[in-house]
Amino acid sequence: xxxxxxxxxxxxxxxxxxxxxxxxxxxxxxxxxxxxxxxxxxxxxxxxxxxxxxxxxxxxxxxxxxxxxxxxxxxxxxxxxxxxxxxxxxxxxxxxxxxxxxxxxxxxxxxxxxxxxxxxxxxxxxxxxxxxxxxxxxxxxxxxxxxxxxxxxxxxxxxxxxxxxxxxxxxxxxx
Numbered sequence: 001x002x003x004x005x006x007x008x009x010x011x012x013x014x015x016x017x018x019x020x021x022x023x024x025x026x027x028x029x030x031x032x033x034x035x036x037x038x039x040x041x042x043x044x045x046x047x048x049x050x051x052x053x054x055x056x057x058x059x060x061x062x063x064x065x066x067x068x069x070x071x072x073x074x075x076x077x078x079x080x081x082x083x084x085x086x087x088x089x090x091x092x093x094x095x096x097x098x099x100x101x102x103x104x105x106x107x108x109x110x111x112x113x114x115x116x117x118x119x120x121x122x123x124x125x126x127x128x129x130x131x132x133x134x135x136x137x138x139x140x141x142x143x144x145x146x147x148x149x150x151x152x153x154x155x156x157x158x159x160x161x162x163x164x165x166x167x168x169x170x171x172x173x174x175x
Contacts, residue, residue: 055081059166061159064090066137071159073151080146080155084108084137092134098149099127106142108135 043051058070058081066088070081078097084090084106092111101110107120111134112127119125127133129149135142 059159059162061155061162063155063158069146069155071155073156073159076150078148078151078155080144080148082144082146084135084142084144086137086140088137090135090137092132094130094132095152095154096129096150097152098129099133100147101125101127102145102147104143104145106138106140108137108142110135 053072055070055072058072060068061071062068063080063082066085067090068083072079072081101119101124103119103121103123103125105121107118110117110119110125111132112125113132116136117125
């Protein structure tokens with residue numbers, strides 16, 4: 001990303017804070033000397049299930065050989081908890097969705113527009129819409145969180161197939 005692009009991204013973040021009508025301090029208050037007591041009622045178990053998912057309870061979906069994900073799909077976004085196996089390859093591809101990749105562990109050589117970028121735990125990669133990208137995975141598994149600006153239909157179809165297969169297995173076990 002160019003310096004101008006980074007500046008634009010930072011300016012956009014600052015604008016969101018300003019336009020939200022809240023200062024940064026108002027969004028997260030931590031006063032070590034004063035304990036804040038919640039005033040809201042505790043969610044019921046059904047309400048909890050409607051809003052909270054345990055990531056480890058999500059079924060794994062194979063996206064490509066050597067890359068398995070636990071996918072969460074909202075109305076306007078998608079998150080992929082992705083593990084890419086050591087020595088695997090994510091062929092260069094592109095998609096309409098903007099993608100932000102957060103590297104949690106391991107490292108890989110990310111291919112972005114035909115150039116290699118060594119990324120490791122703690123790095124965040126911003127991939128604009130329709131940019132050609134892929135990856136060579138190193139000597140250890142890489143775990144990342146991919147955030148997509150809108151759901152990817154190809155991943156959604158794979159996830160739905162996994163869920164349908166799980167439902168069939170559960171129905172067969174009940175008989």
